[in-house]
Amino acid sequence: AQSVTQLGSHVSVSEGALVLLRCNYSSSVPPYLFWYVQYPNQGLQLLLKYTSAATLVKGINGFEAEFKKSETSFHLTKPSAHMSDAAEYFCAVSDSNFGNEKLTFGTGTRLTIIP
């Protein structure tokens, strides 16, 4: 069974500071990994995805994540936080079997930006 663990349900950073949101995965097959963002009263939006190509993945809004197999990690980073980054972030995993659209999500990390 696949799973992801997000360390830290709440993270606060100052505007302009580095954003680091942690995600570790567990999967018995090569995983596909994703980061989604959810703004208040909205659905989820895909930030970026890893599908076994490059290990450093760049996404929208300046976010990026690095797949590290040795650490089973897929942490999300952004060099400089902006007020508009305040939202809840979810790490998710699916297996690489064709036709499997089922995602298993982590419990989420709420990011607060301090002015």
Added chain:
Amino acid sequence: KAGVTQTPRYLIKTRGQQVTLSCSPISGHRSVSWYQQTPGQGLQFLFEYFSETQRNKGNFPGRFSGRQFSNSRSEMNVSTLELGDSALYLCASSSGTSNSGELFFGEGSRLTVL
């Protein structure tokens, strides 16, 4: 192009009633997935439909059911509502053939059970 549309956005029901939620996927998408989001359990997968067939199913009781129509629109039904069914129900669509995992989510239907 239009995004994923869910109706209704908000609804209130009482215990024992049933509810039907609707989802219109992005044009051309053949896969529709449903997720339940609650503060305690987070995001949990309910089921996925592809070309009118249920392709994946999560660990929910039989009170939760769904279907997909020939135009890819999907409905989910919850019968004999319980207080614990109060949640945001999210629908997501995708092509269903690329296995990209890139799901496009609607804004959700927020169900309150009293």
